[in-house]
Amino acid sequence: xxxxDTATVADxxxxxxxxxxxxxxxxxxxxxxxxTALFCAARLAQPVLIEGEPGVGKTxxxxxxxxxxxxxxxxxxxxxxxxxxxxxYEWNYPRQLLSIRLAESRGELLEDADVFGEEYLxxxxxxxxxxHPGPRPAVLLIDEVDRADxxxxxxLLELLADAAVTIPEIGTLxxxxxxxxxxxxxxxxxxHDALKRRCLFHWIDYPSAQRGAEIIRxxxxxxxxxxxxxxxxxxxxxRRLDLQKxxxxxxAIDWVAALELLGVRALDAGAIERTLGSALKYVExxxxxxxxxxxxxxAG
Amino acid sequence: MPADLASVxxxxxxxxxxAGIPVSPSESAQLARVVQVCDPLTVDQLYxxxxxxxxxxxxxxxxxNAVFAxxxxxxxxxxxxxxxxxxxxxxxxxxxxxxAGEQGxxxxxxxxxxTRAGPxxxxxxxxxxxxxxALASSEExxxxxxxxxxxxxxxxxxxxxxxxxxxxxxxxRTRRRHRHPRGDRLDVRxxxxxxxxxxxxxxLAVRRSRRRRPRRLVALLDISGSMEPYARAWLHLLxxxxxxxxxxxxxxxxxxxxxxxxxxxxxxxxxxARAGRAMPDWSGGTRIxxxxxxxxxxxxxxGMAHGAVVLVVSDGWExxxxxxxxxxMEAIARRAHRVVWVNPRVAAPGFSxxxxxxxxxxxxxxxxxxxxxxxxxxxxxxxLGGDRQVSSRHTGR
Numbered sequence: 001x002x003x004x005d006t007a008t009v010a011d012x013x014x015x016x017x018x019x020x021x022x023x024x025x026x027x028x029x030x031x032x033x034x035x036t037a038l039f040c041a042a043r044l045a046q047p048v049l050i051e052g053e054p055g056v057g058k059t060x061x062x063x064x065x066x067x068x069x070x071x072x073x074x075x076x077x078x079x080x081x082x083x084x085x086x087x088x089y090e091w092n093y094p095r096q097l098l099s100i101r102l103a104e105s106r107g108e109l110l111e112d113a114d115v116f117g118e119e120y121l122x123x124x125x126x127x128x129x130x131x132h133p134g135p136r137p138a139v140l141l142i143d144e145v146d147r148a149d150x151x152x153x154x155x156l157l158e159l160l161a162d163a164a165v166t167i168p169e170i171g172t173l174x175x176x177x178x179x180x181x182x183x184x185x186x187x188x189x190x191x192h193d194a195l196k197r198r199c200l201f202h203w204i205d206y207p208s209a210q211r212g213a214e215i216i217r218x219x220x221x222x223x224x225x226x227x228x229x230x231x232x233x234x235x236x237x238x239r240r241l242d243l244q245k246x247x248x249x250x251x252a253i254d255w256v257a258a259l260e261l262l263g264v265r266a267l268d269a270g271a272i273e274r275t276l277g278s279a280l281k282y283v284e285x286x287x288x289x290x291x292x293x294x295x296x297x298x299a300g
Numbered sequence: 301m302p303a304d305l306a307s308v309x310x311x312x313x314x315x316x317x318x319a320g321i322p323v324s325p326s327e328s329a330q331l332a333r334v335v336q337v338c339d340p341l342t343v344d345q346l347y348x349x350x351x352x353x354x355x356x357x358x359x360x361x362x363x364x365n366a367v368f369a370x371x372x373x374x375x376x377x378x379x380x381x382x383x384x385x386x387x388x389x390x391x392x393x394x395x396x397x398x399x400a401g402e403q404g405x406x407x408x409x410x411x412x413x414x415t416r417a418g419p420x421x422x423x424x425x426x427x428x429x430x431x432x433x434a435l436a437s438s439e440e441x442x443x444x445x446x447x448x449x450x451x452x453x454x455x456x457x458x459x460x461x462x463x464x465x466x467x468x469x470x471x472x473r474t475r476r477r478h479r480h481p482r483g484d485r486l487d488v489r490x491x492x493x494x495x496x497x498x499x500x501x502x503x504l505a506v507r508r509s510r511r512r513r514p515r516r517l518v519a520l521l522d523i524s525g526s527m528e529p530y531a532r533a534w535l536h537l538l539x540x541x542x543x544x545x546x547x548x549x550x551x552x553x554x555x556x557x558x559x560x561x562x563x564x565x566x567x568x569x570x571x572x573a574r575a576g577r578a579m580p581d582w583s584g585g586t587r588i589x590x591x592x593x594x595x596x597x598x599x600x601x602x603g604m605a606h607g608a609v610v611l612v613v614s615d616g617w618e619x620x621x622x623x624x625x626x627x628x629m630e631a632i633a634r635r636a637h638r639v640v641w642v643n644p645r646v647a648a649p650g651f652s653x654x655x656x657x658x659x660x661x662x663x664x665x666x667x668x669x670x671x672x673x674x675x676x677x678x679x680x681x682x683x684l685g686g687d688r689q690v691s692s693r694h695t696g697r
Contacts, residue, residue, distance in 0.1 A: 016338055016345065036338060036348040043337045046330070051358070081475025085489075094490050149476065186605035196356050197327065200334075203358040242593075243629070244601065 005070070008136050009042050009180075012069055019068065027065035027218040028057070029211065037202035038065050038182075045137070047160050047181035049145075052204035054186055055248025056148070059143055062182040065141035072132065074179070075141045076125040076271065078148040084155060087166060089127045092120045116169040129179040130165060137177035145195075146185040153192050160198060207286045209236045212252055219253045223260055230267040231256050234297050235279065241292055243285040269294040305332055312371050316354060316524065317370035318361045321629035327354055336587060343372055446647075446672055453533075471512040472637075483509030515609050515637055517684065520595065522614030524553045524586035530672065532642045534613050535575060537677065548604060551575075552591035558599070586617050588591050588657060589625035596631055609684055610636040615645050618657035633664035640683050642671035 013019050019042075020035040030038070034050075038061060041048035050058045059083035066073035076087055096115050123131065125140070132138040142156070159165065163178035165260045183199060185191060208214060217223055230253055239246040247255075255278040264271045272294045280286045291298065313328040331353040340346040347368055355364055477485065490506040498504075519538050523531045531551075541547035542563035549559045562574045596605070610632055618625050633639050641661060645651055647670035653662055662668065667683040670676045 032344065035347045036345070037352045038354055040334045040338065040349075044333055048352075079475065081477070083476070091489075093492060097492075107309065117306060149474075151476070189607075197324065200330070200352045201356050203350055203355075205362075 009136055012102060012136075013042055015037060022068035023064050028060060029207075029215050029218065030061065030064075030197060031207075031219075033202060036287055037200055040200055041182065042069065042180050044200075045163075045178050045180065047183060047199040048190070049183045049199040049201050050204060050267060051185045051186060051187055053206065053248055054247070056183040056204045057249050058204060059141065062139055062141040062142060062184075063178070065182070069136050069139065071136045071138050073139050073141060074125050074129040074132075075143060076151070077143050078145050078150040079145055080149060081084050082148050085124075086157075087124055087126050087152070087155075089124055089167065090122045090168075091116070091145050092122050096120050097169075102146045105106075112169070119268045121167075121170075126159060127165065127173075130163065130175040132175075132177055132179065134177045137175075138179045141178035142181060144186060145183045146188050146191060148181050150192060153195050157192075157195050157198060179204035191265075206236075206239060206246075207213060207249060209233045212236065212249065215249060216252055216256050220256045220260060224265060227259060227264070227265055228256060230298060232260070234267060235299050236273070238279065238289060241288055243280065243288060244282050245280070245285060249277045251279050251281075269298065272298065303669070305335065309335070312350065312367070313354075315367045315371055316364065319361050319367045320361055321354070321367070323354055330354075330400050346372060357599040383611070426626060428524045458548055473510045474513045476511050477508040480507060483507035485509070509514070510609065511686075514545065515607060517541055517545050517611065518551045518605055518608045518636075519547055519553045519611045519613070520592070521549065521587060522553070522588065522612075523551045526586065526615050527615055529614075529646070530613075532641075534671070545582050548599075550595060552595075553586065556594040556598075579603075584615060586614070587620050588614055588616070589620050589622070589628055591634065592625065592628035597627060600632065600635065605632055605635045605636075607637050609638045611640045611642065611680075611684060612661075612665075613642040614639075616642050616653070616655055616657035616661065618655075618660070622656040622660040625657055626664075629664040638666045638684070640667045640669065640680065641665040642669050644670060644672040646670035647672040653683045 011294065013022070016032070016035050016039045019039045020030055020032070023030045023035065023038075033274040037048050039051070039063065042065065050061060052058055063073055099115065100110060103114075129138045129140040145153070145156070148156075160181055164172055164174040183197075184253045206212075209229075209232045211226075212235065216228040216232060217225065220228075233250045235247050235255070255275060258278045259267070259271060262271075262275070264275075275293075276286050279293045280289060309328050309332050313323040313325075313331075316323045317321050331350060334349045334353045335346070338345065340349050350368060351364065355361070362381045477483070477487075479487065479490070485508050487506045491502050492503070492507055494504050495502040519541060521531060521534055521538060535551075538547070538549045538559075542549050542560055547560075549563055551557050551559055559575055599605070610685070642656070643653075646653075646668060653659065653668065669680050669683055671680045
């Protein structure tokens with residue numbers, strides 16, 4: 001390490017094209033829309049809500065952004081009933097009780113500050129992201145925010161607006177580098193209008209067959225070009241069928257990895273039959289695919 | 301902010317608003333900030349800047365593209381209107397789509413179906429008792445009359461009672477916990493706080509247990525020609541469901557329309573007027589299977605039907621292949637908590653469900669009811685509120 005890393009976000013991302021190039025360098029192929037959304041989120045310090053079908057690259061976008069900015073990715077996985085204690089911070093009660101007891105038994109006097117100090121504070125993802133000391137803000141990934149409920153959304157809204165949190169025993173902690181918040185949603189329910197208005201919004205679509213093939217080749221290094229292209233086209237055709245869960249980018253990547261492992265060089269009906277479970281996870285979908293004819297799916 | 305940028309952004313925002321995409325001043329300001337930081341040099345870059353800051357849902361993309369093309373891709377010269385009201389652009393005079401436009405400004409009346417475990421059971425049951433008593437005391441004629449035969453005025457009389465009926469839906473346990481004397485988990489924070497009274501010794505243990513929340517109600521109403529007389533009455537009931545029970549309401553005839561945002565207003569007349577405008581195919585033909593497939597594809601797949609109580613109001617006269625209808629009902633039944641089918645023909649003397657459509661759906665329904673009169677509605681409400689029974693549906697559950 002020669003000199004300390006003091007580049008700011010603006011230095012690393014002067015324009016959208018720079019971000020696209022940076023993402024490309026970490027093997028995330030972003031189209032212009034995705035790059036614009038991430039760029040604005042990073043430069044304007046505004047949260048961005050990314051929606052899209054499952055397996056299309058929403059979480060990966062945040063991960064790759066963190067890699068480009070050379071800053072840690074802090075991930076908060078939302079689920080129903082998640083509350084402040086699990087998301088923001090919690091006091092280590094057992095430890096506090098023990099030290100109180102210990103002090104009592106020794107006859108020592110304990111001050112408030114002794115029991116409410118740093119070593120008793122358990123920082124959860126949101127607090128970790130807020131307290132990140134720099135040189136650049138952390139990327140805070142709030143994954144599947146639609147699985148949390150209305151109460152949590154309201155709390156999140158306030159936090160994102162202020163980028164500060166008040167812990168009664170310690171005081172107000174203001175983020176010196178407000179984190180870049182990336183929220184993802186699977187649209188299982190409609191998010192509150194207030195949250196949606198606070199965020200920038202982007203919808204990631206399935207990639208075209210050609211783009212899909214490029215993504216596969218990046219993510220499965222060493223895969224043959226023909227195989228990647230065939231799988232990408234087959235997956236595109238599968239999506240046109242009436243499936244309960246159309247295969248996304250993640251499934252395509254898994255599929256190619258499985259085929260490579262089995263030493264398949266070119267896709268044919270037999271190879272599909274053996275590895276169909278990598279792409280289609282529902283028995284009914286597999287039946288639909290077989291009825292459509294595995295050979296026609298490859299040849300088109 | 302340069303004056304040009306401000307006027308362009310303002311103009312664009314107004315045009316979007318007219319096309320039915322609600323744009324608030326804060327979002328226009330957001331667009332201006334985004335444009336400043338991104339510095340777009342091509343129209344495509346500008347398109348993405350605008351989309352990222354103004355659009356909130358992928359359903360709005362076609363309208364957005366149309367307005368963007370109008371304003372920025374040379375169909376209208378913005379420079380002509382610098383500093384004045386763009387009267388030329390308004391010549392298109394599309395009536396604002398209120399269905400989308402008023403989404404953001406609605407409030408839901410805090411009905412008895414709020415989520416506190418103890419009180420909602422009692423309050424909900426009380427209101428329901430009250431509603432049933434009120435029903436019992438209204439004219440005999442209205443009570444037993446066929447809903448399809450009621451006039452608008454009579455319907456308006458019955459409507460407020462109807463909407464109170466839907467206060468008890470089956471509940472499910474959520475992951476969120478609240479204070480409860482006999483809960484299964486200890487609430488450490490509250491216990492420690494309570495122990496301050498006893499000098500640091502936790503004498504009283506505060507417990508928590510899981511909250512119960514009502515299940516979601518998803519209603520699919522057939523508004524084709526054969527259902528016409530009943531559909532009006534059912535819309536009233538579903539208006540109540542949409543506001544009080546926070547139900548999702550869909551109507552279908554030739555295609556599926558989501559009515560929930562339109563119905564969530566205080567006044568039933570307003571809600572129905574809007575619904576009338578939002579439903580393009582009132583009294584068309586029926587393709588039930590096709591519409592159920594559309595529902596599953598756009599909403600059911602992402603989890604709306606999951607664990608919900610699904611209510612389908614239709615006479616089951618299917619134009620298309622009944623096998624499709626059967627397959628879709630199976631998919632719904634697999635995900636839903638209960639499936640209740642309401643068919644007004646059931647009340648007709650000598651009815652038996654032997655049309656191909658009804659035969660296809662029967663194995664997947666928990667209840668088949670008539671719902672044709674106010675009295676029958678009480679049955680429907682009871683069926684919706686029933687908790688899970690041993691299901692004999694043919695899905696192997």
